[in-house]
Amino acid sequence: MNKGIVGIITIGQSPRTNVTPSIQSILGSEVVIKESGGLDGIAEENMHEISPSDSDTTYISRLRNGRAVKIGKSKLLPLLQNELSQLEEVVDVVIMLCTGDFPTLRTNKPILYPDRVLNHTIKAIMPSGSLGLIIPLEEQRHSLVQKWKDQDLEPLVEVASPYETSDVAGAARSLKERGADIVVLDCMGYNEMHKQNAVKGSGLPVILPRTLIARIAKEYVS
Structure with a gap:
């Protein structure tokens, strides 16, 4: 029996195969995980568009191909909000897969911020x-x-x-x-x-x- 659906949103690209198995092992096989990523809609050749400026907060995450990428927070936020708004429609609770601070994100479902x-x-x-x-x-x-x-x-x-x-x-x-x-x-x-x-x-x-x-x-x- 399904015990719930947990959403995982990464600031990089989903699926996060280097993270999700750790979380699934704790949640148990009866909990379903749905993943989404702030950079899911960005092609690899366009990753320069989200590079941090000198005045921006810098994050680092992982792309689908395993490559690490630096991300500017100001460029990430609207992308992340769009993915989060879609993800929350199909899950019970969301895990933010970043220890950064995201006070401007809006959600109608509970979201767990590691920070x-x-x-x-x-x-x-x-x-x-x-x-x-x-x-x-x-x-x-x-x-x-x-x-x-x-x-x-x-x-x-x-x-x-x-x-x-x-x-x-x-x-x-x-x-x-x-x-x-x-x-x-x-x-x-x-x-x-x-x-x-x-x-x-x-x-x-x-x-x-x-x-x-x-x-x-x-x-x-x-």
């Missing part, structure tokens, strides 16, 4: 202290540091992309040496292997957004 869930989870676990962040891009450092500072936490940042070969274990080890009390892999692209490497490198608790948000979605549809 908000992470903030409240970390605040509940650790009201104060040093938070270790592993992020995909150097150009995201300033905005993410500011976001977590607003939570009265002292963010320490290392860069290790989930979309190419990178030293996640080394990044986590560096965060531990700098005084981090916990590590957040601050991107939905990080997977269970990245988490294992971060735990091995640091010996600290490591929070993986994709599995955290999937467990909340399961609670909603169960």
Whole structure:
């Protein structure tokens, strides 16, 4: 029996075959997943149209062919809203497959933002202290540091992309040496292997957004 339909919207292209299986394994086989992507309607040869300007917030996501792409937030938002409006018509709840902040998106169905869930989870676990962040891009450092500072936490940042070969274990080890009390892999692209490497490198608790948000979605549809 179908226990519900969960929508997954990525800021890149769907299907996200590098993420959805992780979420499906937590939701269970009786929960149906429907996917959509902000860049689904953009041909690969036109990807330059969504490149970030110098003043724009930069995101990174994955295309259908596996290639990573940088995306300007201002160019993404109208594309994302269009896909979200269609997706919500056929699902019970939506998972945003990005840890960024999207306050202008409008939906009539519940939408789970990893950004908000992470903030409240970390605040509940650790009201104060040093938070270790592993992020995909150097150009995201300033905005993410500011976001977590607003939570009265002292963010320490290392860069290790989930979309190419990178030293996640080394990044986590560096965060531990700098005084981090916990590590957040601050991107939905990080997977269970990245988490294992971060735990091995640091010996600290490591929070993986994709599995955290999937467990909340399961609670909603169960």
